[in-house]
Structures are given as C-alpha cells and as structure tokens.
Amino acid sequence: MNKSLKKYFPVFVLPTLIAFIIAFVAPFIMGVGLSFTKFTTVTNAQFVGLDNYIKIFTDPNHDFLNALIFTTLFTIVSIITVNIIAFSLAMLLTRKMKGTNFFRSVFFLPNLIGGIVLGYIWQLLINGVLDMLVNSDITKSSTYGFWGLVILNNWQLIGYMMVIYIAGIQNIPGDLIEAAAIDGASKTKTLFKITIPMVMPSITICMFLTLTNSFKMFDQNLALTGGAPGKSTQMLALDIYKTFYGRIGWAGVGQAKAVIFFIIVALIAFLQLRATRSKEVEQ
Amino acid sequence: MTAGAKKSTNIIITVILSALAVLFMVPMILVLINSFKSKLYISSEPFAFPNSETFVGFENYLNGLKSSGFLAAFGRSLFITVASVILIVVCTSMTSWYLIRVKNKLTKGLYYAFVFSMIVPFQMVMFTMTYIVGKLNLNNVLGIVFVYLGFGAGLSVFMLSGFVKSIPLEIEEAATIDGCNPLQCFFRVVFPILKPTAITVAILNAMWIWNDYLLPYLILGTGNKTIPVAIQIAMQGAYGDTDMGGFMAMLVLAIIPIIVFYLLCQKHIIKGVIAGAVKG
Numbered sequence: 001m002n003k004s005l006k007k008y009f010p011v012f013v014l015p016t017l018i019a020f021i022i023a024f025v026a027p028f029i030m031g032v033g034l035s036f037t038k039f040t041t042v043t044n045a046q047f048v049g050l051d052n053y054i055k056i057f058t059d060p061n062h063d064f065l066n067a068l069i070f071t072t073l074f075t076i077v078s079i080i081t082v083n084i085i086a087f088s089l090a091m092l093l094t095r096k097m098k099g100t101n102f103f104r105s106v107f108f109l110p111n112l113i114g115g116i117v118l119g120y121i122w123q124l125l126i127n128g129v130l131d132m133l134v135n136s137d138i139t140k141s142s143t144y145g146f147w148g149l150v151i152l153n154n155w156q157l158i159g160y161m162m163v164i165y166i167a168g169i170q171n172i173p174g175d176l177i178e179a180a181a182i183d184g185a186s187k188t189k190t191l192f193k194i195t196i197p198m199v200m201p202s203i204t205i206c207m208f209l210t211l212t213n214s215f216k217m218f219d220q221n222l223a224l225t226g227g228a229p230g231k232s233t234q235m236l237a238l239d240i241y242k243t244f245y246g247r248i249g250w251a252g253v254g255q256a257k258a259v260i261f262f263i264i265v266a267l268i269a270f271l272q273l274r275a276t277r278s279k280e281v282e283q
Numbered sequence: 284m285t286a287g288a289k290k291s292t293n294i295i296i297t298v299i300l301s302a303l304a305v306l307f308m309v310p311m312i313l314v315l316i317n318s319f320k321s322k323l324y325i326s327s328e329p330f331a332f333p334n335s336e337t338f339v340g341f342e343n344y345l346n347g348l349k350s351s352g353f354l355a356a357f358g359r360s361l362f363i364t365v366a367s368v369i370l371i372v373v374c375t376s377m378t379s380w381y382l383i384r385v386k387n388k389l390t391k392g393l394y395y396a397f398v399f400s401m402i403v404p405f406q407m408v409m410f411t412m413t414y415i416v417g418k419l420n421l422n423n424v425l426g427i428v429f430v431y432l433g434f435g436a437g438l439s440v441f442m443l444s445g446f447v448k449s450i451p452l453e454i455e456e457a458a459t460i461d462g463c464n465p466l467q468c469f470f471r472v473v474f475p476i477l478k479p480t481a482i483t484v485a486i487l488n489a490m491w492i493w494n495d496y497l498l499p500y501l502i503l504g505t506g507n508k509t510i511p512v513a514i515q516i517a518m519q520g521a522y523g524d525t526d527m528g529g530f531m532a533m534l535v536l537a538i539i540p541i542i543v544f545y546l547l548c549q550k551h552i553i554k555g556v557i558a559g560a561v562k563g
Contacts, residue, residue, distance in 0.1 A: 023408075117494075
C-alpha cells in the first residue's frame, strides 16, 4: 500500500499544499522578513533592522502598549466571568430536569452568530440603555466600551463553554457522587472535593479557549466600539489592523506588532499544551 | 432531601433559567422589533414596541435588500461557504490519509507545519497574504475558495489525521489486495469511515467561513460583498447617515439562516464544537 500510495503525492497532498503555501507559509515567512523593513507596497521594502520594533515602544501615543493593557484586562475579566457563569449553568442543566435541552439550545445560539453582526446587535441595545439612563452612548467613555465588550463576549462564549462543562460533568461516574452523599458530604463539599476536581480537564480547556478567543478578538471590537473614544477601547488585533491600513509609512511597524502578537499567542498555546498534557498524565 | 423539597428547588431553578433564557434572547428580539419600525424611531426609542405611528411593515426589509445588494451578498456568502467547505473536506481528508499512511521526513514536516499554522493569528499573515493573493489573481469569488482551503487546512488536517490513526490498516490492505488503487481505496473504503469526523470538520469550517469578515473584506473588497462585509459597510460606509431601518432588517436576515442551520443540525453542531474544543 505505502509504495503505491507514495506515487500519488500530487493527487492527495499537492492541492492542499499549494493553497497552504499561498495562504499561510509564504505570507508568514514574508511577514517575518518585512517586519525588519520599511515599505508601502512590499516591493519597495528597505531593510531597517530593529527600527520597527523600537518604534512600537517609543511611539509617543503608546498605542500598542495601551492596546496590550486593555486586551489583557479584558481577557482576565472575561475568563473569570465566562467560566463562572458557564460552569454554574452547566451544574443547573445536569440535574435531569425537564426543559434542559431547550435551555441548552438557547444559551448556545449566540455562539453561532458572527462577530460583526453581534457587535451591531449589542450596539443598539447598549446605546439604548445608556441613552435612557445617562443620556450617553458607548463611544463616549472607555468604561462603557470595556464593559460593553465584556458583556458581548460573555453572551457569545458562555453557551460554548457551558456545553463543554456539561460534557465534563456528565462524565463523572454517578456512584462517586452517591458515595459522597452516603458518607454525609454536604453539597458544597461534594462540589469542591468531587465535581470540580473531576472536571478539571474541562476547566483547563475552557479557560484557554476563553483566553485565546478574547485575546484575539477583532470583529466584535470593530463593530461595537471601533476603538472609540479615541483609541481607548482598541484591542491588539484592531490596533495592528489600523497600523497597517490607517497610518501611511507604518506598514512595517504594523508587521512588527503582528510578530509580537504572534509570539504572545504562541506562548499561550505552548502553556496550554503543557497544562493539558500534565492533566492527562494525572488521570 | 425529600421529594417535595427537590421538586420546589427544581421549580425555582426553572424560573431562574427561564429568566436567563429571556435575557439571552433580548438582544435578538430587540433587533427584530426594531426592524418593523420606521427608521426615525429606532435610535431615539429602541425599546418601544412599534405602534400605529411607527410601524412600517416590511418596508425596511425591502429597503435593506435593495440598497445594500443584500441578496447578492447572501448568494455570494452561500456559494463561498459551501464550495470552501466541500473543497476543504475532500482535499484535507485525502491529505491527512496520505500524511499518516506514508511515513517519511516530508510528511512528518508537513504535518507539523499544518498544526503550527493553527496557533498563528490572522494579523500575522494578513498583509502579505493579501499581497500574494492579489498578485496571483485569486482576489475573486472562486479564488477565495482556494485561499480558504489554505487557511482551513491546519485545523482540518489536525482533526482528520487524529481519526485516520485509529483506522485499522487491515481494512485498507484488504481493499488493495482486491485490486483497488489508492484513489479507489480512499473514496470507497477510507472516506466512508472518516465521515463522522468529516462532518465535524465541515461544521466547524462552515461556521467560521460564513461569519468571516476580515479575509473577504481584504481579498474581495467592497465590490464583491459577503454578508458580514455588507453589514459593516452599511454602517461604516455611510458616515452616520445609515438607514437604521434597513440596517435592522439586514441584521435579522443575517441571523435567520444561522438559526435555520442550527435547528436543522443542532446535534452535529454541538458534537462538533465539543470535539473541536477538546482537540484544538
């Protein structure tokens, strides 16, 4: 089999490989190279060494650093709120009650709607509430923008994480919970000593999923606040985009920002791999 | 706990969950309500139900469809999503099988390259990819399908290879002895076995491609709008002069296909999401 299959490389692998090179491999290598150059149209790139990277951090507006701080705060708050709410919902929905499937479907639905559409749906709602309460709108204050993005992110991710937690909780052997009840363990004790340790792999997965999803957010940010007021609610992905396309002569800096962004995301992925691997060994 | 106490707790929980479910639906219901109101009353009174003065029937829907080229955008989104998903599923399952069954340095290296691409954020390749795609004249509705194959390859190869590893070699060997060449062996024997994972891969890619904004915006521009691009342009391109009524109608029309798709294959979607999360 192997020998005859080997000759079929052009049929089995080549189409995917060519698309992969065009969409990913070549742009990635070019991107790393261009981050050390000044250019406007790729063809006129001039080597400038680490200039672009230095510019990121000496930029008097501190756009990148501000975006990094905003994104980090947003991500931390999202990880906490999304996972606590999603886990609580999963606990409520695994009690074998009527209507469980209906609730699960409703909570999961927002996850399927795209970021741009979500952003504008929430803009209408949030601006309506802000107008009624304080006669303002979401572009007037970065506090509104921050919490608006957090609420939107929760709305989108809670159902997703809840589904993963439900699968985790349903995998706990029923006799374990029964044994605890017979031994006289209180509900809180069962939760902290049995349920949570048993769904630890799901918790790890959900924490990292929330982390990467929040950290890389772009569409929702663009649609809901567009970075306003000023650039105060601009997250990393949007800042990179605006550096590329909104600031003439700064494409090289945009590419350098993208490289740093990539390195941070890769580090997170590496940590995730280690965290999930070590959990697997324990089991 | 007595049965009666348990029953009353369940009632309380059901009430809490129902309240939450309503809260979850509010944003979508709000858009739906406003899509039937005159555009003058949407920004000023978003929470009011339409009354005899503000109700405009389906006028917003007609305006929204007309002004934004929404029907064309819908057709384009549908074509790009369906074509890309079919191409991705067929090509990457063939690739995955080859990469697992033919063991050498090249296939190993390729496998790791595909897995590596999953962790690279889009912003890293966005600018250079747009440039290359433009140079190769792939910046059209057919070309973008091929570009999606390249972007979808990472996750798809990763998930499908994981499954190929679990297929016993004996089945394929038997097919070969019976005189199948690799192509026949793949499509008659391997692909049917891969089907459950292929469905998962198809759903994950479909959800992502249907909702994708930045890639079609950069490659196709505003001349060949997909639904997310049409919505973003309707809002940002009008510089504060957006027809809010038509815009609400567009949002409703953008959500309806997703809800229909969800109702039709909810089980597969939720299964796919769990599988994708655990592997990714």
